[in-house]
Amino acid sequence: MKRVLITAGAxxxxxxMAEHFDAAGFDVWVTDVDAAALRTCPENWTCFEANAADEQAMAGVFGELDRLDVLCANAGIAGPTALVEDVALDDWRACVSVNLEGAFLAAKYAAPLMKQAHSGAMILTSSTAGLFGYPNRAPYAAAKWAVIGLMKTLAMELGPFGIRANAICPGSVEGPRMEGVLAREAAAKGMTRDQVYNGYAAGTSMRSFVEARDVAEMAVFLGSDAARMVSGQLIAVDGHTENPDPKVGH
Structure with a gap:
Protein backbone atom coordinates (compact mmCIF):
# COMPACT_ATOMS: atom_id res chain seq x y z
CA MET A 1 0.00 0.00 0.00
CA LYS A 2 1.37 3.40 -0.97
CA ARG A 3 1.64 6.07 1.73
CA VAL A 4 0.75 9.76 1.44
CA LEU A 5 1.43 12.56 3.92
CA ILE A 6 -0.74 15.66 3.67
CA THR A 7 0.01 18.81 5.64
CA ALA A 8 -3.09 20.70 6.82
CA GLY A 9 -5.00 17.54 5.98
CA ALA A 10 -7.72 17.59 8.63
CA MET A 17 -7.15 15.34 -0.64
CA ALA A 18 -6.88 12.91 2.26
CA GLU A 19 -10.32 11.48 1.59
CA HIS A 20 -9.59 10.99 -2.10
CA PHE A 21 -6.22 9.35 -1.45
CA ASP A 22 -7.92 7.10 1.10
CA ALA A 23 -10.52 6.11 -1.50
CA ALA A 24 -7.68 5.38 -3.93
CA GLY A 25 -6.21 2.86 -1.47
CA PHE A 26 -3.41 4.92 0.07
CA ASP A 27 -2.20 4.74 3.67
CA VAL A 28 -3.09 8.29 4.75
CA TRP A 29 -1.03 10.38 7.19
CA VAL A 30 -2.05 13.95 7.97
CA THR A 31 -0.74 16.86 9.99
CA ASP A 32 -2.73 19.88 11.13
CA VAL A 33 -2.66 22.61 13.77
CA ASP A 34 -6.38 22.15 14.45
CA ALA A 35 -6.70 19.51 17.18
CA ALA A 36 -10.49 19.51 16.97
CA ALA A 37 -10.43 18.84 13.23
CA LEU A 38 -7.90 16.05 13.72
CA ARG A 39 -10.29 14.32 16.12
CA THR A 40 -12.85 14.04 13.31
CA CYS A 41 -10.47 12.16 11.01
CA PRO A 42 -11.16 8.48 10.28
CA GLU A 43 -9.53 5.98 12.60
CA ASN A 44 -7.47 4.44 9.79
CA TRP A 45 -5.58 7.71 9.23
CA THR A 46 -2.38 8.47 11.13
CA CYS A 47 -2.71 12.00 12.49
CA PHE A 48 -0.33 14.49 14.08
CA GLU A 49 -0.98 17.90 15.59
CA ALA A 50 1.84 19.98 14.10
CA ASN A 51 2.45 23.42 12.66
CA ALA A 52 3.81 22.98 9.13
CA ALA A 53 6.14 25.96 9.63
CA ASP A 54 7.63 24.58 12.87
CA GLU A 55 10.79 22.67 11.96
CA GLN A 56 11.01 20.76 15.22
CA ALA A 57 7.41 19.61 14.93
CA MET A 58 7.78 18.56 11.30
CA ALA A 59 11.07 16.78 11.97
CA GLY A 60 9.23 14.82 14.65
CA VAL A 61 6.46 13.81 12.26
CA PHE A 62 8.85 12.68 9.54
CA GLY A 63 10.88 10.84 12.14
CA GLU A 64 7.90 8.49 12.51
CA LEU A 65 8.03 7.55 8.83
CA ASP A 66 10.08 4.71 7.44
CA ARG A 67 8.95 5.42 3.89
CA LEU A 68 6.87 7.92 1.93
CA ASP A 69 5.46 7.63 -1.57
CA VAL A 70 3.55 10.91 -1.95
CA LEU A 71 3.86 14.26 -0.18
CA CYS A 72 1.13 16.88 -0.40
CA ALA A 73 2.66 20.08 0.99
CA ASN A 74 -0.69 21.75 1.34
CA ALA A 75 -0.55 23.95 4.47
CA GLY A 76 -1.40 27.59 3.87
CA ILE A 77 -3.15 30.64 5.24
CA ALA A 78 -4.83 33.48 3.39
CA GLY A 79 -2.88 36.26 5.07
CA PRO A 80 -4.00 39.89 5.25
CA THR A 81 -6.22 41.61 2.72
CA ALA A 82 -4.83 45.14 2.43
CA LEU A 83 -2.89 47.51 0.25
CA VAL A 84 0.82 46.82 0.46
CA GLU A 85 1.50 49.99 2.48
CA ASP A 86 -1.01 48.83 5.08
CA VAL A 87 0.41 45.32 5.55
CA ALA A 88 2.18 44.84 8.88
CA LEU A 89 5.54 43.10 8.67
CA ASP A 90 4.45 40.51 11.24
CA ASP A 91 1.43 39.63 9.09
CA TRP A 92 3.66 39.37 6.01
CA ARG A 93 6.05 37.05 7.82
CA ALA A 94 3.26 34.86 9.19
CA CYS A 95 1.75 34.40 5.73
CA VAL A 96 5.07 33.64 4.04
CA SER A 97 6.09 31.33 6.88
CA VAL A 98 3.14 28.97 6.56
CA ASN A 99 2.74 29.07 2.78
CA LEU A 100 6.39 28.93 1.75
CA GLU A 101 8.45 27.72 4.68
CA GLY A 102 5.85 25.04 5.40
CA ALA A 103 6.28 23.66 1.88
CA PHE A 104 10.07 23.89 2.17
CA LEU A 105 10.17 21.97 5.45
CA ALA A 106 7.89 19.23 4.15
CA ALA A 107 10.04 18.81 1.05
CA LYS A 108 13.26 18.95 3.08
CA TYR A 109 12.24 16.05 5.28
CA ALA A 110 10.44 14.04 2.58
CA ALA A 111 13.40 14.08 0.17
CA PRO A 112 15.68 11.66 2.09
CA LEU A 113 12.85 9.14 2.50
CA MET A 114 12.02 9.26 -1.19
CA LYS A 115 15.68 9.09 -2.21
CA GLN A 116 16.03 5.84 -0.27
CA ALA A 117 13.24 4.34 -2.37
CA HIS A 118 14.42 6.03 -5.59
CA SER A 119 10.82 7.05 -6.21
CA GLY A 120 8.16 9.42 -4.98
CA ALA A 121 5.95 12.36 -5.84
CA MET A 122 5.83 15.78 -4.21
CA ILE A 123 2.73 17.87 -4.78
CA LEU A 124 2.91 21.47 -3.60
CA THR A 125 -0.23 23.57 -3.25
CA SER A 126 0.31 26.93 -4.88
CA SER A 127 -2.55 29.07 -6.20
CA THR A 128 -3.65 31.12 -9.16
CA ALA A 129 -2.19 33.87 -6.97
CA GLY A 130 1.12 32.27 -7.95
CA LEU A 131 0.36 32.98 -11.61
CA PHE A 132 -0.77 36.61 -11.47
CA GLY A 133 -0.38 39.63 -9.27
CA TYR A 134 -3.33 39.95 -6.89
CA PRO A 135 -4.26 43.42 -5.63
CA ASN A 136 -4.61 43.59 -1.83
CA ARG A 137 -2.98 40.13 -1.41
CA ALA A 138 0.75 40.89 -1.63
CA PRO A 139 2.03 38.43 1.04
CA TYR A 140 -0.08 35.55 -0.25
CA ALA A 141 0.76 36.14 -3.91
CA ALA A 142 4.47 36.49 -3.18
CA ALA A 143 4.52 33.25 -1.18
CA LYS A 144 2.59 31.31 -3.80
CA TRP A 145 4.89 32.51 -6.59
CA ALA A 146 7.81 31.36 -4.47
CA VAL A 147 6.22 27.92 -4.01
CA ILE A 148 6.36 27.47 -7.78
CA GLY A 149 10.06 28.36 -7.81
CA LEU A 150 10.62 25.84 -5.02
CA MET A 151 8.74 23.17 -6.97
CA LYS A 152 10.75 23.77 -10.15
CA THR A 153 13.99 23.45 -8.20
CA LEU A 154 12.82 20.29 -6.44
CA ALA A 155 11.95 18.72 -9.78
CA MET A 156 15.47 19.43 -11.07
CA GLU A 157 17.27 18.29 -7.91
CA LEU A 158 15.23 15.16 -7.28
CA GLY A 159 14.44 13.95 -10.78
CA PRO A 160 17.68 11.92 -11.02
CA PHE A 161 16.44 9.97 -7.97
CA GLY A 162 13.15 9.06 -9.62
CA ILE A 163 11.24 11.68 -7.66
CA ARG A 164 8.70 13.97 -9.28
CA ALA A 165 7.59 17.42 -8.09
CA ASN A 166 4.59 19.39 -9.30
CA ALA A 167 2.44 22.26 -8.08
CA ILE A 168 -1.33 22.58 -8.18
CA CYS A 169 -2.68 26.10 -8.55
CA PRO A 170 -6.27 26.10 -7.31
CA GLY A 171 -8.54 28.94 -8.21
CA SER A 172 -11.15 30.23 -5.80
CA VAL A 173 -12.29 27.17 -3.83
CA GLU A 174 -15.77 27.08 -2.33
CA GLY A 175 -15.63 26.87 1.45
CA PRO A 176 -15.12 28.70 4.76
CA ARG A 177 -11.60 29.92 4.01
CA MET A 178 -12.67 31.64 0.79
CA GLU A 179 -15.70 33.10 2.54
CA GLY A 180 -13.29 34.79 4.94
CA VAL A 181 -11.32 36.22 2.02
CA LEU A 182 -14.52 37.50 0.41
CA ALA A 183 -15.65 39.18 3.62
CA ARG A 184 -12.30 40.91 4.21
CA GLU A 185 -12.01 42.01 0.60
CA ALA A 186 -15.56 43.35 0.57
CA ALA A 187 -14.81 45.39 3.69
CA ALA A 188 -11.53 46.70 2.25
CA LYS A 189 -13.14 47.77 -1.02
CA GLY A 190 -16.51 48.97 0.24
CA MET A 191 -18.30 46.25 -1.72
CA THR A 192 -20.78 43.53 -0.82
CA ARG A 193 -19.73 39.92 -0.44
CA ASP A 194 -21.74 38.97 -3.55
CA GLN A 195 -20.08 41.68 -5.64
CA VAL A 196 -16.65 40.34 -4.74
CA TYR A 197 -17.77 36.73 -5.30
CA ASN A 198 -19.19 37.54 -8.70
CA GLY A 199 -16.01 39.40 -9.59
CA TYR A 200 -13.90 36.34 -8.85
CA ALA A 201 -16.25 34.06 -10.80
CA ALA A 202 -16.39 36.47 -13.75
CA GLY A 203 -12.60 36.27 -13.99
CA THR A 204 -12.77 32.61 -15.06
CA SER A 205 -13.74 31.06 -18.37
CA MET A 206 -16.04 28.64 -16.52
CA ARG A 207 -17.68 31.51 -14.59
CA SER A 208 -17.50 29.46 -11.41
CA PHE A 209 -15.51 28.72 -8.28
CA VAL A 210 -13.96 25.27 -8.05
CA GLU A 211 -14.77 22.64 -5.43
CA ALA A 212 -12.24 20.96 -3.17
CA ARG A 213 -12.85 17.63 -4.89
CA ASP A 214 -11.65 19.08 -8.20
CA VAL A 215 -8.26 19.83 -6.67
CA ALA A 216 -8.15 16.56 -4.71
CA GLU A 217 -8.71 14.50 -7.84
CA MET A 218 -5.79 16.25 -9.54
CA ALA A 219 -3.59 15.53 -6.52
CA VAL A 220 -4.42 11.82 -6.66
CA PHE A 221 -3.59 11.77 -10.38
CA LEU A 222 -0.24 13.48 -9.81
CA GLY A 223 0.54 11.01 -7.04
CA SER A 224 -0.30 8.01 -9.20
CA ASP A 225 1.74 5.97 -11.67
CA ALA A 226 -0.43 7.44 -14.44
CA ALA A 227 1.58 10.66 -13.98
CA ARG A 228 4.96 8.94 -13.90
CA MET A 229 6.46 11.35 -16.47
CA VAL A 230 4.77 14.52 -15.22
CA SER A 231 7.24 16.64 -13.26
CA GLY A 232 8.16 20.28 -12.87
CA GLN A 233 4.68 21.37 -13.88
CA LEU A 234 2.31 23.94 -12.43
CA ILE A 235 -1.23 22.79 -13.09
CA ALA A 236 -4.10 25.20 -12.59
CA VAL A 237 -7.40 23.76 -11.37
CA ASP A 238 -9.37 26.95 -11.63
CA GLY A 239 -11.83 26.99 -14.50
CA HIS A 240 -9.22 29.06 -16.40
CA THR A 241 -8.59 32.19 -14.38
CA GLU A 242 -7.80 35.30 -16.38
CA ASN A 243 -5.38 37.94 -15.14
CA PRO A 244 -7.37 39.41 -12.24
CA ASP A 245 -8.86 42.85 -12.67
CA PRO A 246 -9.25 44.86 -9.44
CA LYS A 247 -12.33 46.48 -10.91
CA VAL A 248 -14.25 43.21 -10.72
CA GLY A 249 -13.41 42.21 -7.18
CA HIS A 250 -10.11 40.35 -7.25
Missing amino acids: SGLGRA
Whole structure:
Protein backbone atom coordinates (compact mmCIF):
# COMPACT_ATOMS: atom_id res chain seq x y z
CA MET A 1 0.00 0.00 0.00
CA LYS A 2 1.37 3.40 -0.97
CA ARG A 3 1.64 6.07 1.73
CA VAL A 4 0.75 9.76 1.44
CA LEU A 5 1.43 12.56 3.92
CA ILE A 6 -0.74 15.66 3.67
CA THR A 7 0.01 18.81 5.64
CA ALA A 8 -3.09 20.70 6.82
CA GLY A 9 -5.00 17.54 5.98
CA ALA A 10 -7.72 17.59 8.63
CA SER A 11 -10.02 20.14 7.03
CA GLY A 12 -10.73 22.07 3.86
CA LEU A 13 -8.73 21.31 0.76
CA GLY A 14 -6.31 19.05 2.60
CA ARG A 15 -9.18 16.99 4.03
CA ALA A 16 -10.58 16.50 0.53
CA MET A 17 -7.15 15.34 -0.64
CA ALA A 18 -6.88 12.91 2.26
CA GLU A 19 -10.32 11.48 1.59
CA HIS A 20 -9.59 10.99 -2.10
CA PHE A 21 -6.22 9.35 -1.45
CA ASP A 22 -7.92 7.10 1.10
CA ALA A 23 -10.52 6.11 -1.50
CA ALA A 24 -7.68 5.38 -3.93
CA GLY A 25 -6.21 2.86 -1.47
CA PHE A 26 -3.41 4.92 0.07
CA ASP A 27 -2.20 4.74 3.67
CA VAL A 28 -3.09 8.29 4.75
CA TRP A 29 -1.03 10.38 7.19
CA VAL A 30 -2.05 13.95 7.97
CA THR A 31 -0.74 16.86 9.99
CA ASP A 32 -2.73 19.88 11.13
CA VAL A 33 -2.66 22.61 13.77
CA ASP A 34 -6.38 22.15 14.45
CA ALA A 35 -6.70 19.51 17.18
CA ALA A 36 -10.49 19.51 16.97
CA ALA A 37 -10.43 18.84 13.23
CA LEU A 38 -7.90 16.05 13.72
CA ARG A 39 -10.29 14.32 16.12
CA THR A 40 -12.85 14.04 13.31
CA CYS A 41 -10.47 12.16 11.01
CA PRO A 42 -11.16 8.48 10.28
CA GLU A 43 -9.53 5.98 12.60
CA ASN A 44 -7.47 4.44 9.79
CA TRP A 45 -5.58 7.71 9.23
CA THR A 46 -2.38 8.47 11.13
CA CYS A 47 -2.71 12.00 12.49
CA PHE A 48 -0.33 14.49 14.08
CA GLU A 49 -0.98 17.90 15.59
CA ALA A 50 1.84 19.98 14.10
CA ASN A 51 2.45 23.42 12.66
CA ALA A 52 3.81 22.98 9.13
CA ALA A 53 6.14 25.96 9.63
CA ASP A 54 7.63 24.58 12.87
CA GLU A 55 10.79 22.67 11.96
CA GLN A 56 11.01 20.76 15.22
CA ALA A 57 7.41 19.61 14.93
CA MET A 58 7.78 18.56 11.30
CA ALA A 59 11.07 16.78 11.97
CA GLY A 60 9.23 14.82 14.65
CA VAL A 61 6.46 13.81 12.26
CA PHE A 62 8.85 12.68 9.54
CA GLY A 63 10.88 10.84 12.14
CA GLU A 64 7.90 8.49 12.51
CA LEU A 65 8.03 7.55 8.83
CA ASP A 66 10.08 4.71 7.44
CA ARG A 67 8.95 5.42 3.89
CA LEU A 68 6.87 7.92 1.93
CA ASP A 69 5.46 7.63 -1.57
CA VAL A 70 3.55 10.91 -1.95
CA LEU A 71 3.86 14.26 -0.18
CA CYS A 72 1.13 16.88 -0.40
CA ALA A 73 2.66 20.08 0.99
CA ASN A 74 -0.69 21.75 1.34
CA ALA A 75 -0.55 23.95 4.47
CA GLY A 76 -1.40 27.59 3.87
CA ILE A 77 -3.15 30.64 5.24
CA ALA A 78 -4.83 33.48 3.39
CA GLY A 79 -2.88 36.26 5.07
CA PRO A 80 -4.00 39.89 5.25
CA THR A 81 -6.22 41.61 2.72
CA ALA A 82 -4.83 45.14 2.43
CA LEU A 83 -2.89 47.51 0.25
CA VAL A 84 0.82 46.82 0.46
CA GLU A 85 1.50 49.99 2.48
CA ASP A 86 -1.01 48.83 5.08
CA VAL A 87 0.41 45.32 5.55
CA ALA A 88 2.18 44.84 8.88
CA LEU A 89 5.54 43.10 8.67
CA ASP A 90 4.45 40.51 11.24
CA ASP A 91 1.43 39.63 9.09
CA TRP A 92 3.66 39.37 6.01
CA ARG A 93 6.05 37.05 7.82
CA ALA A 94 3.26 34.86 9.19
CA CYS A 95 1.75 34.40 5.73
CA VAL A 96 5.07 33.64 4.04
CA SER A 97 6.09 31.33 6.88
CA VAL A 98 3.14 28.97 6.56
CA ASN A 99 2.74 29.07 2.78
CA LEU A 100 6.39 28.93 1.75
CA GLU A 101 8.45 27.72 4.68
CA GLY A 102 5.85 25.04 5.40
CA ALA A 103 6.28 23.66 1.88
CA PHE A 104 10.07 23.89 2.17
CA LEU A 105 10.17 21.97 5.45
CA ALA A 106 7.89 19.23 4.15
CA ALA A 107 10.04 18.81 1.05
CA LYS A 108 13.26 18.95 3.08
CA TYR A 109 12.24 16.05 5.28
CA ALA A 110 10.44 14.04 2.58
CA ALA A 111 13.40 14.08 0.17
CA PRO A 112 15.68 11.66 2.09
CA LEU A 113 12.85 9.14 2.50
CA MET A 114 12.02 9.26 -1.19
CA LYS A 115 15.68 9.09 -2.21
CA GLN A 116 16.03 5.84 -0.27
CA ALA A 117 13.24 4.34 -2.37
CA HIS A 118 14.42 6.03 -5.59
CA SER A 119 10.82 7.05 -6.21
CA GLY A 120 8.16 9.42 -4.98
CA ALA A 121 5.95 12.36 -5.84
CA MET A 122 5.83 15.78 -4.21
CA ILE A 123 2.73 17.87 -4.78
CA LEU A 124 2.91 21.47 -3.60
CA THR A 125 -0.23 23.57 -3.25
CA SER A 126 0.31 26.93 -4.88
CA SER A 127 -2.55 29.07 -6.20
CA THR A 128 -3.65 31.12 -9.16
CA ALA A 129 -2.19 33.87 -6.97
CA GLY A 130 1.12 32.27 -7.95
CA LEU A 131 0.36 32.98 -11.61
CA PHE A 132 -0.77 36.61 -11.47
CA GLY A 133 -0.38 39.63 -9.27
CA TYR A 134 -3.33 39.95 -6.89
CA PRO A 135 -4.26 43.42 -5.63
CA ASN A 136 -4.61 43.59 -1.83
CA ARG A 137 -2.98 40.13 -1.41
CA ALA A 138 0.75 40.89 -1.63
CA PRO A 139 2.03 38.43 1.04
CA TYR A 140 -0.08 35.55 -0.25
CA ALA A 141 0.76 36.14 -3.91
CA ALA A 142 4.47 36.49 -3.18
CA ALA A 143 4.52 33.25 -1.18
CA LYS A 144 2.59 31.31 -3.80
CA TRP A 145 4.89 32.51 -6.59
CA ALA A 146 7.81 31.36 -4.47
CA VAL A 147 6.22 27.92 -4.01
CA ILE A 148 6.36 27.47 -7.78
CA GLY A 149 10.06 28.36 -7.81
CA LEU A 150 10.62 25.84 -5.02
CA MET A 151 8.74 23.17 -6.97
CA LYS A 152 10.75 23.77 -10.15
CA THR A 153 13.99 23.45 -8.20
CA LEU A 154 12.82 20.29 -6.44
CA ALA A 155 11.95 18.72 -9.78
CA MET A 156 15.47 19.43 -11.07
CA GLU A 157 17.27 18.29 -7.91
CA LEU A 158 15.23 15.16 -7.28
CA GLY A 159 14.44 13.95 -10.78
CA PRO A 160 17.68 11.92 -11.02
CA PHE A 161 16.44 9.97 -7.97
CA GLY A 162 13.15 9.06 -9.62
CA ILE A 163 11.24 11.68 -7.66
CA ARG A 164 8.70 13.97 -9.28
CA ALA A 165 7.59 17.42 -8.09
CA ASN A 166 4.59 19.39 -9.30
CA ALA A 167 2.44 22.26 -8.08
CA ILE A 168 -1.33 22.58 -8.18
CA CYS A 169 -2.68 26.10 -8.55
CA PRO A 170 -6.27 26.10 -7.31
CA GLY A 171 -8.54 28.94 -8.21
CA SER A 172 -11.15 30.23 -5.80
CA VAL A 173 -12.29 27.17 -3.83
CA GLU A 174 -15.77 27.08 -2.33
CA GLY A 175 -15.63 26.87 1.45
CA PRO A 176 -15.12 28.70 4.76
CA ARG A 177 -11.60 29.92 4.01
CA MET A 178 -12.67 31.64 0.79
CA GLU A 179 -15.70 33.10 2.54
CA GLY A 180 -13.29 34.79 4.94
CA VAL A 181 -11.32 36.22 2.02
CA LEU A 182 -14.52 37.50 0.41
CA ALA A 183 -15.65 39.18 3.62
CA ARG A 184 -12.30 40.91 4.21
CA GLU A 185 -12.01 42.01 0.60
CA ALA A 186 -15.56 43.35 0.57
CA ALA A 187 -14.81 45.39 3.69
CA ALA A 188 -11.53 46.70 2.25
CA LYS A 189 -13.14 47.77 -1.02
CA GLY A 190 -16.51 48.97 0.24
CA MET A 191 -18.30 46.25 -1.72
CA THR A 192 -20.78 43.53 -0.82
CA ARG A 193 -19.73 39.92 -0.44
CA ASP A 194 -21.74 38.97 -3.55
CA GLN A 195 -20.08 41.68 -5.64
CA VAL A 196 -16.65 40.34 -4.74
CA TYR A 197 -17.77 36.73 -5.30
CA ASN A 198 -19.19 37.54 -8.70
CA GLY A 199 -16.01 39.40 -9.59
CA TYR A 200 -13.90 36.34 -8.85
CA ALA A 201 -16.25 34.06 -10.80
CA ALA A 202 -16.39 36.47 -13.75
CA GLY A 203 -12.60 36.27 -13.99
CA THR A 204 -12.77 32.61 -15.06
CA SER A 205 -13.74 31.06 -18.37
CA MET A 206 -16.04 28.64 -16.52
CA ARG A 207 -17.68 31.51 -14.59
CA SER A 208 -17.50 29.46 -11.41
CA PHE A 209 -15.51 28.72 -8.28
CA VAL A 210 -13.96 25.27 -8.05
CA GLU A 211 -14.77 22.64 -5.43
CA ALA A 212 -12.24 20.96 -3.17
CA ARG A 213 -12.85 17.63 -4.89
CA ASP A 214 -11.65 19.08 -8.20
CA VAL A 215 -8.26 19.83 -6.67
CA ALA A 216 -8.15 16.56 -4.71
CA GLU A 217 -8.71 14.50 -7.84
CA MET A 218 -5.79 16.25 -9.54
CA ALA A 219 -3.59 15.53 -6.52
CA VAL A 220 -4.42 11.82 -6.66
CA PHE A 221 -3.59 11.77 -10.38
CA LEU A 222 -0.24 13.48 -9.81
CA GLY A 223 0.54 11.01 -7.04
CA SER A 224 -0.30 8.01 -9.20
CA ASP A 225 1.74 5.97 -11.67
CA ALA A 226 -0.43 7.44 -14.44
CA ALA A 227 1.58 10.66 -13.98
CA ARG A 228 4.96 8.94 -13.90
CA MET A 229 6.46 11.35 -16.47
CA VAL A 230 4.77 14.52 -15.22
CA SER A 231 7.24 16.64 -13.26
CA GLY A 232 8.16 20.28 -12.87
CA GLN A 233 4.68 21.37 -13.88
CA LEU A 234 2.31 23.94 -12.43
CA ILE A 235 -1.23 22.79 -13.09
CA ALA A 236 -4.10 25.20 -12.59
CA VAL A 237 -7.40 23.76 -11.37
CA ASP A 238 -9.37 26.95 -11.63
CA GLY A 239 -11.83 26.99 -14.50
CA HIS A 240 -9.22 29.06 -16.40
CA THR A 241 -8.59 32.19 -14.38
CA GLU A 242 -7.80 35.30 -16.38
CA ASN A 243 -5.38 37.94 -15.14
CA PRO A 244 -7.37 39.41 -12.24
CA ASP A 245 -8.86 42.85 -12.67
CA PRO A 246 -9.25 44.86 -9.44
CA LYS A 247 -12.33 46.48 -10.91
CA VAL A 248 -14.25 43.21 -10.72
CA GLY A 249 -13.41 42.21 -7.18
CA HIS A 250 -10.11 40.35 -7.25
